[in-house]
Amino acid sequence: MEWIGLFSIIVVGVVYCMIRGAREEKKRKEQYRQHLIQDYGKYEVKEYSEEQLKTISRLFEKKLQKDKESQQFHLDDITWNDLDMDVVFALINHTQSASGAEYLYHMLRHPSLKQADTQTLEKDITAMQQDAEERVQMQVILHELGSTGRFSLYDYLDFLDNLGERKNTGHILGITALVLSVILIAISANLGIFALIVISCINIVTYLKEKNAVLPYLTSFGYIMRMIEAAENILKVPLHKMPEYREQLTAKVTPLKPMHKNSHLIFQMNASSGNPVELLFDYVKMMTHIDIIQFNRMLHLVCSNRQEIEALAQSIGYVDAAIAIGAFRESLSCWCIPELKDGLQISLKIEEGYHPSLKNAIPNSFEQNRGMLITGSNASGKSTFLKMVAINSILAQTIHTCSARSYEGGCYRIFSSMALRDDLANGESYYIVEIKSLKRIMDAALTDSDSPLLCFVDEVLRGTNTVERIAASTQILHQLSIRRGVYCFAATHDIELTHLLDGDYDNYHFEEDVKDHDVLFSYHLMSGRAQSRNAIKLLEVIGFTQDITQKSQEMAECFIKTGKWEDSYVR
Template identity: 45%
Template sequence: MEYLIFALTVLAFIVLIMFKGLLDDRKRRADFIVWLRNNYGVLPKREEIKQEEFQRISCYFRRHEAEEFHVDDITWNDLNMDSVFKKMNYAYSAAGEEYLYYLLRTPAQDTDRIERMEKHIRFFMEHEEERIKFQVFFAKLGRTGKHSIYDYLNYLDLLGARSNWKHYLGDLGIVLSILIMFFSVPAGVVLLIFFICRNIIAYFKIKNEIEPYITSFGYILRLLRSVDDIIRLSSEGFEEEMEELKACRKKMSRFKSGSYIIMSSARMSASGNPIEVLLDYVRMTFHLDLIKFNNMLVEVRKNITAIDRMLTISGYMEATIAVGAYRTSLGEAYCLPELNDYEGLYIENMYHPLIDNPVKNSISTKRGVLLTGSNASGKSTFLKTVSLNAILAQTIHTCLADSYSGSPYRIMSSMALRDDLSGGESYYIVEIKSLKRILNQAAPSGSRQAQADLPSAHCVNGNKVLCFVDEVLRGTNTVERIAASAQILKSLARENVICFAATHDIELTHLLENDYSNYHFEEEIKGDDIEFNYRLMDGRATTRNAIKLLRVMGYDEEIIQNAENLAEEFIVKGVWKAHV
């Protein structure tokens, strides 16, 4: 009787723990729904994304980057797009944030994709209850830790061919040992202990090898459960996606069947559930999860395309929710761009998302633009603001401006370059290589440049190019810099190409005045202070304040006076003369 009471007490305790866990899960879900409803447009609370984490976030893009034109690494880094991504990462799942990253790196080259995506963005912005249901499911899907699901899918072949016959033999040995005990208990016990120990030792050896893949299989299972939930929801405009999800889900039915053996929810969360602890010993002894793993591996290898499509569709859906949330965070400070056959670029009152209290500027041009002005006057920021808004227009169909009009462009830049110490290349070599990739992309149809092998640029004849260059060829001497820069920029002043370039060489504004429109930024020196208004002005820069800035920064007056004398003499005579 006492044993029965003890057993019932333990059972009641286990049931109580499970019931409390259920109640806690429901409360967390209810609190999460309230938070989603009251904080639309507020970034989810999470740890700061570290630079190494972008290796995971970029995995979906890296797997699909060859499919269409994309923002290359040089341009992405020039524009500090990792930080821009962080500002709009409203995704709760790895699939969502990886697709959002992919979206930002693949500017649309036609309007069909943009128009369809806009309908989906608007749907979630206008239907709160549907949006929240989707977000709850994506939150359940969650992230994958420090590795992407694609890290594992890309390396499935490393597991090699796997067979269950060794596991079956180990299980057969245990069964035979038990049968022998009916004839000889000592012999049966010895054999039983031997096979159990042998199985447990082999279990941990194999388990360590496949553990990372078990984690990835767990994510695939959560993906399948999310798909099960999603396809039951009403989602206007997603009919095609829903049908494809159903078809992919059907292909993976055998993968999910019996998956509890290897990945119960309690086990994957390391809950310490007593039943799971008991089942762990059963798994170690009979290798049930290893056998199931091999069966699941067969299904994954057979259906990688279906898994990829489910990740793509669910990731795309959450990315459209994230774009809507980002728009909401901007209030009225954004516009929907017009992407058409406009031969040029028109942006009114644009600003940069990473600058607090930014100064807004406008530009309207049908040809290249040359920017002049002193350091820190705003040239580089202007180039980044224009290029960033062009990328956002063609990716998330959202511009940080009052209005935007332009064609779909292939967008490239050459700005924040540096010496390649690991490759042993000087700044100048790095720079001319960076410029060459833009020239190849902008080359006319049929030219040798257009046919060059460009793995990072995907050169396709006849595409429109929008490019940005900050300080052309700054890594070489003045005479050769001006001569070469003039010819490079002139070669970019052609049909279907708009080039924005910043320079300190006023000579270029005269050499290229028939090909480029001149604009400038200026500053005002007031006593011992300098003021920048960061306003774009028509025409070339006319002030020379570089030497005056030395005085503002406290340089010796003799240095300043001698520098002014040298400069004035060169302007008058055109020859530099050394002063002793």
């Protein structure tokens, strides 16, 4: 009777642990739900390592070759890096899953070139913004899906492809031999027991070898199974305002449901519980290889349904990204839904636009139907203004959200040449890097396209001498201005360009105010060319001696009056 009492205690203990675990899990989910409700749009900006960003960009990289083959436009690396778009991505990325983060990154690299392409996305963003209950249900489900870890799903699928086909013939023969040895015991006990021991040892040794070979791939299956489960749970949410999405998700998850069958066997392969029942089951698996057989079955299903798995990941990622975009909107002090138009001759109008990454950013407004040439002193805000316009144009055509009071524009191909540097790895100087960057913009401008081109150039040809810089800059900017559907926003210190290109570009500038040995900037865009200079004044503010700053000022004033440099100031 004692063993009955002991068994009862064990059963009660197990049941208690299960109930307590279920309560803790329910409590954890409820706490996370409250966090999602209370902190909607108030998330901290994440910081990503270079390795994490590389993983997040895998969907984009995977589709890059297809983009080239189909000539689909995407933001190139120069433009992405010029505008610090990794930082902008981090601002927007309130996704709950790896699929969501990868899809959002892919979305930001692909500005829509047709106004209609953004309409479905806008409808789904709005639906998730307005229905808090459904949004939170979705976020909890997506949070359970979670991360893929160090590698992307697409990396894991590549790993599985490289593993190749694994047949179950040997494992089936092992089970058959085991059964025959048991039958043999009834005929010849000694021979049957001997055969059973030998076959069991062979099965155990081969099992351990096979198990070590497949363990690294369990993470791949784990995310795929969680993804299928997440899709099934999402379909339990009413989604009244997203019937099209529900229909698409149903179509994508249905072919993958058979993968669920006996999938739990695979994920017990790496279990290390001390539970007596599980220990006994471990020996059964060693003898029969049933989990290895299931692994090979799953491997075949995954490799055979790779396209369907990728499509499901992107479908789940899409809705996760849509929810994140809604949260990003809530985090902004001012935002708008852009008004996009198709066609080549589309003016760009921004009212109170600001850089989304900057705290207390100064908003600026303008309307342009041709190029803009911006002058102004050092640190006056020229580069930040260019980035503000470029980033808002990208956000308008990707996440259908702008950090502005209003935004009206076309569906542009967007390029920039701004934050360049020497390419030491390839032995290229700054000037070579710069002219190659400008050449790609010129090539895009000369390419026949139904979509207008919007380009941003900061300090044209700064890597060469003044005379050749002004001559070449004039011709490059002029050629861009006369191309139909090309809009160039350029910043320069060369006032000469504002006169030479007066018929091609509208002149704007930023001003500063010098007070009490300090330079104060308003960061407000003003019409016309700049009339002031502050480079020498900044030398004085930083602490250079008056001997240097005073003579520098005298030399500059002399050159402005005479057009010649006098060497008497250095004698």
